[in-house]
Amino acid sequence: MSKRILFLTLExxxxxxxxxxxxxxxAYSLYELCKKNNWDIKLYCLNDLSADVKPKYxxxxxxxxxxxxxxxxxxxSIMNGMNTDLVLLSHVNLSIIGLAIRxxxxxxxxxxxxxxxxxxxxxxxxxxxxxxxxxxxICVSQFTKSKVMKLHGASPSHCxxxxxxxxxxxxxxxxxxxxxxxxRRYGLKPGDxxxxxxxxxxxxxxxxxxxxxxxxxxxxxxxxxSIKYILAGPCEPTEKSRIEQLVADQGLSNNxxxxxxxxxxxxxxxxxxxxxxxxxxxxxxxxxxxxEAMAYGLPVICGDVDGSIDAVRxxxxxxxxxxxxxxxxxxxxxxxxxxxxxxxDRKNIQGQCLKHFNETNYRDILEKLxxxxxVD
Numbered sequence: 382m383s384k385r386i387l388f389l390t391l392e393x394x395x396x397x398x399x400x401x402x403x404x405x406x407x408a409y410s411l412y413e414l415c416k417k418n419n420w421d422i423k424l425y426c427l428n429d430l431s432a433d434v435k436p437k438y439x440x441x442x443x444x445x446x447x448x449x450x451x452x453x454x455x456x457x458s459i460m461n462g463m464n465t466d467l468v469l470l471s472h473v474n475l476s477i478i479g480l481a482i483r484x485x486x487x488x489x490x491x492x493x494x495x496x497x498x499x500x501x502x503x504x505x506x507x508x509x510x511x512x513x514x515x516x517x518x519i520c521v522s523q524f525t526k527s528k529v530m531k532l533h534g535a536s537p538s539h540c541x542x543x544x545x546x547x548x549x550x551x552x553x554x555x556x557x558x559x560x561x562x563x564x565r566r567y568g569l570k571p572g573d574x575x576x577x578x579x580x581x582x583x584x585x586x587x588x589x590x591x592x593x594x595x596x597x598x599x600x601x602x603x604x605x606x607s608i609k610y611i612l613a614g615p616c617e618p619t620e621k622s623r624i625e626q627l628v629a630d631q632g633l634s635n636n637x638x639x640x641x642x643x644x645x646x647x648x649x650x651x652x653x654x655x656x657x658x659x660x661x662x663x664x665x666x667x668x669x670x671x672x673e674a675m676a677y678g679l680p681v682i683c684g685d686v687d688g689s690i691d692a693v694r695x696x697x698x699x700x701x702x703x704x705x706x707x708x709x710x711x712x713x714x715x716x717x718x719x720x721x722x723x724x725x726d727r728k729n730i731q732g733q734c735l736k737h738f739n740e741t742n743y744r745d746i747l748e749k750l751x752x753x754x755x756v757d
Contacts, residue, residue, distance in 0.1 A: 384466045384467065385420070385423075385464065385466045385467070386415065386420060386421065386422045386469070386751075387422075387423050387424075387425065387458070387462055387465045387467070388408060388411060388422065388424045388468075388469045389425050389426075389468065389469065389471060389475050389478060390424065390425070390427070390429075390471040390472070391426070391427050391474065392428045392429060393405055393408060393424065393429055393433075393434075394434055394438075394446075395426075395428060395433045396428070397645075399496070399666070399667070400471070400472070402545075402548060402669050403496075403669065406438075406546060406547075406548055406549060406740060407494075407747075409439065410740060410744040410747055411469075411747070412438070412443060413744060414747065414748050418748075422443050423461060424439060424443060425445050425447065425454060425457060425461070426444070426445070426454075427447055427451060428446075429446035429447075430446040431446040432446070433446055434446070437550060445457070458478050459485065462482030462485070462489060463482065465482070465486070465489055466488075466489060466490065467492065467754065468489055468490070468491050469494065470491065470492065470493045471494050472494070473493065473499050473500055473508055473511065474499070474508070476507055476511035476514075477508075479491045479493065479514060479515065480507055480514055483514050490754050491511075491514055491515045491516055492515060492516065492518070492754075493511055493517075494518075495520045495529050495666075496521050496525065496667070497521070497525060497664065497666020497667070497688060500525065500528065500533070501525070501528045501532070502532070504533065512529070512533045512534060512535045517539055517540075517750065517754060518535050518539055518540045520541065520543070521542075521543065521545050521688065522542065522666060522667045523690075523691055524666075524688040524690070524691065525666050525667075525688055526540050526542050542691075543746060544667060544743075545667045545738070546672070546738045546740050547672055547734070547735070547739060547740065548740075549740040551676060553677070554677060557653060557677075557678055557724050557727045557728075558653070559571055559653060560650040560653055563650055563651065563654045564654070567638050567640075570607070573607045573608070573609050574607065574608050574609070574657075574718040575609045575610075575611060575654060575656050576594065576598065576609070576610045576611070576658075576659050576714060576718065577611045577613070577652070577655035577658050577659070578591055578594060578612050578658070579613045579614055579643070579648075579651070579658075579670055579674075580614045580660060580662075581615055582612065582615065583616070583620050584617070584619065584623075588663045589662045590661035590684065590704050591612055591624075591660075593661055593704065593705075593710055594610060594612075594659055594661065594710065594714075595612075595624070595627055595628060595637065596631065597707055597710045597714055598610045598636065599631035599632065600707075602632075602633065602636055604715060608636055608718065609638060610636060610637050610638070611638045611655065612624070612638070612640070614643070616639065616641055616642075621639065625639070649677060652673070652674055652677035652679055655674075655679055656679070656717075656718055656722050657680055657681075657714065657718055658679045658682070659681070659682040659683075659714060660682070660689075661682065662683065662687065662689060663684055663687055663704050665683070665684070665689045666688045667688045667689070667691055668683065668688065671683055671689060671692035671699070672692050672738045675699070675730050675733070675734035676731055676734050676738075678728060678730050678731045679730065680700075680722070681700070683699060683700075683702075684702065684703070684704035685701035685702060685703060685704070686703070686704060694737055698730050700717070
């Protein structure tokens with residue numbers, strides 16, 4: 382009898398973000414395993430529409446979107462779960478469905494995926510009960526694993542670290558030249574050292590550390606007058622005004638670019654434009670953006686107080702620093718930008734990243750976990 386797998390998500394194909402990206406990659410890995418092992422896979426998504434599915438990740442017949450119809454999503458998920466061997470919950474907010482399925486189908490295995498801040502705090506009610514119900518907690522980093530064990534009493538034997546990986550369809554560069562059209566757009570010279578940050582930009586996301594980078598770059602300007610800092614991502618108007626005032630106060634207006642949202646088709650070129658990716662965040666569950674940057678050959682500077690350190694595995698790929706230490710951040714940026722990054726350097730960083738964060742290895746680990754977890 383084939384294994385029947387149900388993967389439940391909040392969003393997968395209709396929005397951008399780290400969790401959505403990993404939902405797509407996990408959907409792809411699960412489908413490939415199901416083809417190989419003659420298993421069955423269904424993905425139900427609360428907020429997507431069925432038409433949002435991208436067939437390169439998952440065929441239409443394996444996916445159903447509920448267009449934010451919470452009642453129907455819950456009902457159909459529970460009904461399907463009654464005849465399922467393994468249910469994967471992509472977010473702790475789906476815990477109540479997992480609890481209901483376990484009640485109606487005691488033999489069904491329940492997995493919860495633990496990403497970051499959503500489980501880094503005390504939980505109440507039915508969310509609190511999932512830690513005693515889930516057969517497996519898939520933690521995206523060692524930091525998240527330590528958090529769920531300490532805060533929620535999750536059993537170490539039930540917690541597995543499975544790092545996020547690169548999108549299986551990521552288009553890697555054929556060369557590492559800085560794109561001419563972006564040099565022209567931003568008024569840059571090919572030799573200008575460029576630090577790059579990509580993140581959501583709003584008051585609630587200040588923990589990402591871009592204020593600290595602005596302060597550090599303002600200091601560095603006296604040593605590297607041509608330094609440029611590109612801060613990219615969707616930006617709230619009030620936060621845009623605040624950042625622009627901060628930049629003006631720091632005398633950094635000629636060295637700072639607030640690019641706004643970057644279209645997916647231009648994202649790779651922005652990584653190629655840069656010489657360094659810097660995001661000294663305090664609340665990253667893992668940080669897919671770090672491994673994306675490294676896949677394009679960029680050294681990374683990240684914080685050392687969250688899951689970011691799982692992404693920067695060794696000094697060849699990047700550096701983890703205290704995100705509150707402006708002096709350490711300044712020195713790290715100077716060190717990385719003074720190295721005159723060569724094509725061979727970028728290829729080495731890319732190779733290290735592909736070695737550790739590829740979908741093939743991720744899928745192999747996932748297959749072993751599923752085979753060991755479920756019983757035909």
